[in-house]
Amino acid sequence: MTYDLLLMGALVLPDRILDHGWIAVTGETISAVGTGPAPAAARVIDAGTDWIIPGLVDGQTHATSYKGLPGFAATSQSALAGGITTMVDMPYDNPDPLNTMARLDAKIAAAHSHSHCDVALYATVAPGQGTAEMAPLAEAGVCAFKLSLIESHPVRFPRLPADEILDILTASRPTGLPVGLHNEDQEIVRATIARHKAAGQITPEYHEPARPEVAELAATAQFMELGAATGAHVHIVHLSSPRGFEMVADYAARGVRATGELCVHYLHFDATRDVARLGARMKVSPPIRSGVIDGLWQACEDGLPALISSDHSSWPIDNKLVPSIFDAGAGIPGLETLGPSFYTDAAQRYGAAGAVRRLVDYMCRKPAEFFGLAPRKGVIAPGADADLVVLKRGDTRFDASQTRDGLNWSPYDGETFAVSVATTLRRGEIVWDGQTILSAPGSGRFVPRR
Numbered sequence: 001m002t003y004d005l006l007l008m009g010a011l012v013l014p015d016r017i018l019d020h021g022w023i024a025v026t027g028e029t030i031s032a033v034g035t036g037p038a039p040a041a042a043r044v045i046d047a048g049t050d051w052i053i054p055g056l057v058d059g060q061t062h063a064t065s066y067k068g069l070p071g072f073a074a075t076s077q078s079a080l081a082g083g084i085t086t087m088v089d090m091p092y093d094n095p096d097p098l099n100t101m102a103r104l105d106a107k108i109a110a111a112h113s114h115s116h117c118d119v120a121l122y123a124t125v126a127p128g129q130g131t132a133e134m135a136p137l138a139e140a141g142v143c144a145f146k147l148s149l150i151e152s153h154p155v156r157f158p159r160l161p162a163d164e165i166l167d168i169l170t171a172s173r174p175t176g177l178p179v180g181l182h183n184e185d186q187e188i189v190r191a192t193i194a195r196h197k198a199a200g201q202i203t204p205e206y207h208e209p210a211r212p213e214v215a216e217l218a219a220t221a222q223f224m225e226l227g228a229a230t231g232a233h234v235h236i237v238h239l240s241s242p243r244g245f246e247m248v249a250d251y252a253a254r255g256v257r258a259t260g261e262l263c264v265h266y267l268h269f270d271a272t273r274d275v276a277r278l279g280a281r282m283k284v285s286p287p288i289r290s291g292v293i294d295g296l297w298q299a300c301e302d303g304l305p306a307l308i309s310s311d312h313s314s315w316p317i318d319n320k321l322v323p324s325i326f327d328a329g330a331g332i333p334g335l336e337t338l339g340p341s342f343y344t345d346a347a348q349r350y351g352a353a354g355a356v357r358r359l360v361d362y363m364c365r366k367p368a369e370f371f372g373l374a375p376r377k378g379v380i381a382p383g384a385d386a387d388l389v390v391l392k393r394g395d396t397r398f399d400a401s402q403t404r405d406g407l408n409w410s411p412y413d414g415e416t417f418a419v420s421v422a423t424t425l426r427r428g429e430i431v432w433d434g435q436t437i438l439s440a441p442g443s444g445r446f447v448p449r450r
């Protein structure tokens, strides 16, 4: 038989790397995987000794928090250019969060008219809303719920009090869905910021001390205890330090359904080393800390993060470069740097093969399984969606002015990465050739949790 497409290269499979391997694609699906003589195909992509990996599943994207639902258009093109074929989008949309069936329908419709990549969706619950919409949202395929213990915006990104979180966690149990938390204690953060402002300390180096680790750990511990009391799956969406991962592991060892997520920038930037150079360009919350990079890599070696994500935020640079660091938007673009940055740093520690194995584990397999998208997503195997990426080996200078996200700034601007995304296939279609987005808006699909 003749297949539609054949890819040849160094395949990164779940259990091994297959040099000189091939993947045969029929329509949207992987039909066969092998090595040795390749079958006939209408079209062949020969990647030689370059890596072929599953499309990345970015577990934390904020595509629609600035431009609203049309924000899918640019963000999803950036995803494909970064080798991300599925983004898991957060619910804090502009102007209103995804907390009802009507808003879920609207967001799915927006994905189907604007998105170039596949999309899975978080939902949330507003303060005072009650839990009645949670079961229908889960039934309709949202993959997780997200809450916050700190207010970032009164409507879009509000704070939930602990009694309501308790009810939400209880209601989440029959759905089986993880409930994610933005883990910062509001009172500690607000008081510390006020003290720095009163002392005139408003430059970027005060962002990290104004959101101290204890604010993060106290919120994490509270959520873990609420999880322990309810039996819900409690998930911390970003832990910035090894201590947080140890705490979550302690709860998990005691039988709590507790997980924690790492974002790639915490593995790469250091507050003391980089703040003078980057300023507000590295403002994220919880903040980049000092001296934790080695400990976070060790946490990865110990298997503690459930997944590693970008936390891509679609803030224009104007929103960052303001007189006070406390008025600058938190969040950075990160879809095109997620895989290359992780690979480059990991290669220095574990070599090229060790880097690509870890990348596929933390950015493909684990997020696909975590969000209930496996076995369609996150793996090279017959029957899976033909979401495939050619990672070209060789140093490339990252130029943020060329990114596809419509933002065109990045704290990684000018860095050298050891791989680049040469080709992206989304469900069998070549959607990125290393230069140009080839897909149509709306060709991405909503992927429900299974």
Ligand SMILES: [Zn+2]
Binding pocket: 060, 062, 090, 237, 311
């Ligand atoms: Zn986030």
